Amino acid sequence: MKNGAKIGILAIQGDYEAHAKMLDRLGANHSFVRTPKDLEGLSGVILPGGESTTHLKVMKEEGLFNALKTFAASGGAFFGTCAGAILLAREVHGPAQDSLELLDAIVLRNGYGRQLASDVHMGMSTLRKEPIEMVFIRAPIIEKIGDSIEVLAKDAGHPVLVQQGKILASTFHPELSDDLAVHQHFLELAARPASS
Numbered sequence: 001m002k003n004g005a006k007i008g009i010l011a012i013q014g015d016y017e018a019h020a021k022m023l024d025r026l027g028a029n030h031s032f033v034r035t036p037k038d039l040e041g042l043s044g045v046i047l048p049g050g051e052s053t054t055h056l057k058v059m060k061e062e063g064l065f066n067a068l069k070t071f072a073a074s075g076g077a078f079f080g081t082c083a084g085a086i087l088l089a090r091e092v093h094g095p096a097q098d099s100l101e102l103l104d105a106i107v108l109r110n111g112y113g114r115q116l117a118s119d120v121h122m123g124m125s126t127l128r129k130e131p132i133e134m135v136f137i138r139a140p141i142i143e144k145i146g147d148s149i150e151v152l153a154k155d156a157g158h159p160v161l162v163q164q165g166k167i168l169a170s171t172f173h174p175e176l177s178d179d180l181a182v183h184q185h186f187l188e189l190a191a192r193p194a195s196s
Contacts, residue, residue, distance in 0.1 A: 149162050
């Protein structure tokens with residue numbers, strides 16, 4: 001699925017290699033992001049799972065925190081999974097921490113408990129008629145969303161896949177599934193003109 005969009009994957013820690021494999025399967029052009037210079041020429045950025053406080057620390061040390069905000073302001077697309085969704089949220093608690101404040105949502109960090117094993121669900125979404133596979137690992141909970149947020153999928157009564165303009169966030173890990181639907185949707189988002 002070539003569409004001309006080049007996607008960056010934040011490669012500080014977490015499951016960034018798994019996202020790269022999903023993009024490879026879709027034939028998408030991608031690169032790893034570790035410094036602000038790595039954002040040049042990108043249409044979108046994936047913020048992977050991992051430990052959100054570690055991501056924040058390194059992002060601030062490397063100058064990426066403000067660079068990512070500038071990238072968003074210039075129309076760049078974002079896709080945050082699990083810890084990435086926490087980083088995108090307007091407000092984070094349980095405990096509180098800084099975030100990029102790009103997504104009009106309030107997120108509880110320690111949401112679905114502290115399970116060590118994966119919890120795999122099949123659920124309906126607006127992406128297609130068939131269910132999508134959702135792999136939850138110590139997932140956060142999206143507690144509250146603003147009026148501009150579109151809910152694409154829910155699980156246990158909570159939004160688990162949401163979109164606001166060119167920002168996509170999931171509390172589950174689509175990169176740990178064989179299901180390409182969520183990544184394909186993000187590529188289509190990233191390819192949209194900045195005004196979309």
